[in-house]
Amino acid sequence: MGEIKLMKGNEALAEAAIRAGMQAYFGYPITPQSEVIEYLAREEPKHNYVLLQAESEVAAVNMMYGAGGAGGRVLTTTSSPGFSLMQEGVSYMTCTEIPGVFANIVRGGPGLGTIQPSQGDYFQAVKGGGHGDYHVIVLVPNSVQEMADHVFLAFELADKYRIPALILSDGAIGQMMEKLELPDPVPYKPNKPWATTGKTKDRERNILTSLYIKSEDMEIKNIHLQKKFREIEANEVRFDEYKTEDAEVIITSYGLTSRVAKKAVDIGREQGIKLGLFRPITVWPFPKGRIAELASRDDIRFFISIEMSAGQMVEDIQLNVCGKKPVHFYGRMGGIVPTPQEILDTVQSHLKE
Amino acid sequence: MLQEMIFAGFGGQGVLSMGSILAYAAMKEGKDVTWYPSYGPEMRGGTANCTVNISDQPISSPVVNEYDLSIVLNLPSLKKFEPKTKKGGILIWENTIIKQKPERDDIRIYGIPAVEKASNELKNVKVMNMIMLGALVTLNQIVKIDSLMKALEDTLPERYHHLLPLNQKALELGMSLVS
Structure with a gap:
């Protein structure tokens, strides 16, 4: 049995990310999820991950794009206005098929809104928040326990399908404390032959791009993505x-x-x-x-x-x-x-x- | 058995930490707990409260309709939570800060001069929340007093451990005021 703790949802998410083998965290603080970066900053000296406070959410998501493309197990967390800023990068990652885990600890909106909990970002999360025909996997935890468990699941699904996975939670689940059983650490063994880690003599160049100038090529990419989305719909529904x-x-x-x-x-x-x-x-x-x-x-x-x-x-x-x-x-x-x-x-x- | 409790007052009075120490103690006793805070952007001066639920069974909602026990440290909180205390429930109010008395006659009401006792007898007004907490656990027996002390020891950073005896005195003082 795992360790029993009393933790905030945000802290549980952060601890679970460490235990799930997260290699890099990029983020920009925003209430009500700042406990994540605070926790990871406190724990960072004991572990081997990169922790970087970006200059904005736009920068953070592009760091996800880059580090994820190099095969890293990457995480960012934010709250509503910050997630809006990230949408361009999420769309690029989805097209380029770069896995990464996002958490949006939703607060009231629209606009700068309020720091109190909300579920007003559902449309953005499930209907494709950025441009183009795409989906990301969206998990909705309802307890501090699931805030931890879903991090493991999100990393696993993101890697399996080469897709961003989003933990869509809210300020209340993020801020409240509950008893939870922390999942045991799982060693992360990367298996990403597509990653841009430097060409070796025995293989072709790996190219990661979301640019397909010719319509025929773009449509082939679209059909490929849609096939993947149908596969996820067939296999990953949970309720x-x-x-x-x-x-x-x-x-x-x-x-x-x-x-x-x-x-x-x-x-x-x-x-x-x-x-x-x-x-x-x-x-x-x-x-x-x-x-x-x-x-x-x-x-x-x-x-x-x-x-x-x-x-x-x-x-x-x-x-x-x-x-x-x-x-x-x-x-x-x-x-x-x-x-x-x-x-x-x-x-x-x-x-x- | 499920106990639904609200801790309410000004930010800085220690209402959130009072609730979290109780929640931690109950968790260590093997119970299921939820601690649900509500506060504004300000750290001090604004109103703050937390709902703490403790049960032998898994707890469904951290948000509840009304409370088995309400503990209030300022007048706005008394006004807000006296009506939301369950019939037959307990209301504990700090009666040196709050000048206006509670009015209901269908709940058990305990006025505790925690601020006055903390300043005069313990010479540190900050431990008034522990006086209130001592009264609370004496009245509803939700956790053992030893569990609260253990919770303080586990959750206070070590640099504050010299304050543990003072906190223990405050808990005991709170117990004596209602027993």
């Missing part, structure tokens, strides 16, 4: 369910709000309302198939998506419920977290309809 077996109402929620919703499920059931919770663990690839299956069940009356946004994931729920059931939404914005009671009140008002 969790709580009391959905006999549920009449399915709450869909991810991250922090899925924790609040779980409590609402328990309180609701004490009052005789058959609630269940569907929680995506990956939001790209999205658990389309399972949502469609649930939508076909006769005993389910409706879905309701609970988010800290004006309604973003709810669109993916609607898309896959495909008109078979009503899909409702309840959200708070601006850094406000809904309470279990607010969720129950909304469910009850829809039950009366």
Whole structure:
């Protein structure tokens, strides 16, 4: 059994990155995720990784591009406005097929916004935040434990598919402390024959580029990327369910709000309302198939998506419920977290309809 | 059993550390814990609070509707959290800073002159949060007092370890005020 600790989500992410064999961290401090770079700076003398505070998020993402291209296991973390600045680099990395792990500890927006938690960056994360036809793998932890576990998973998936992987969390999960069991360190054995590490006599040059001037070449690249995205969709969907077996109402929620919703499920059931919770663990690839299956069940009356946004994931729920059931939404914005009671009140008002 | 608690006051009064020491102690006793902070950008002077949940079972939500126990160190926090204390729950308020009394009659209310006791008897106002914490664990028995001392020892940087005996005195003083 691993070491039991009481840690903030951000600290757990940082410690897990060290244990997962991270070789370089590039970042620029921003609330509410600065504990990551603070933690890594404190631990740096004991380890063998590069830690670099860039002059901006734009610089940080291009350092990810370069060091990742040289085959390094690389990490950056930021919060909403900082992740917007990084989008150009994420798009380049996706086209060039350079793996790297990103974490966006989301705060309220748009604009400079607030330092309090939000889930308002869902569209940016899952619909391709930068330009061009692309996706990155998006994991949504809902506990300090998962903040650690998902770092291992993100590195593994990023390397396996040569794609950026994003941990999409929020200021509350980043700042709160919980008990967790730290995963044991795993030695990182790089196997990246494509990396630009200097040409040797026995092989061709490795070229990493996202520039394909000829349309025919660009389309071949696009088709290749799309094939990879379909493969990820087929193999890497992850989700969790709580009391959905006999549920009449399915709450869909991810991250922090899925924790609040779980409590609402328990309180609701004490009052005789058959609630269940569907929680995506990956939001790209999205658990389309399972949502469609649930939508076909006769005993389910409706879905309701609970988010800290004006309604973003709810669109993916609607898309896959495909008109078979009503899909409702309840959200708070601006850094406000809904309470279990607010969720129950909304469910009850829809039950009366 | 699940205990849902709120610690609230001004930034700088030690409300966040009070909560984290309790959470750490409970974790060391093998319980599941969540410590959920809420504060503004300012380090001192603004309002700060943290929700601490402790349970024998896995905890679902770090965010709750109302509290089994509320501990308040300023008037805005009393106004905000007295109504959110569960019926039959406990409200602990610092009664030298807060001049206005709580009003409810369906909860157990304990006024603790922690600031006055810390300044006059222990000659260090900073340990007033430990007086409040001593009162808290005596009232709800959520962790053992030894676990709190161990938590302080584990979490305080070594350069502050000469303050451990003072903190122990403050915890004991807090215990004596409610027993």
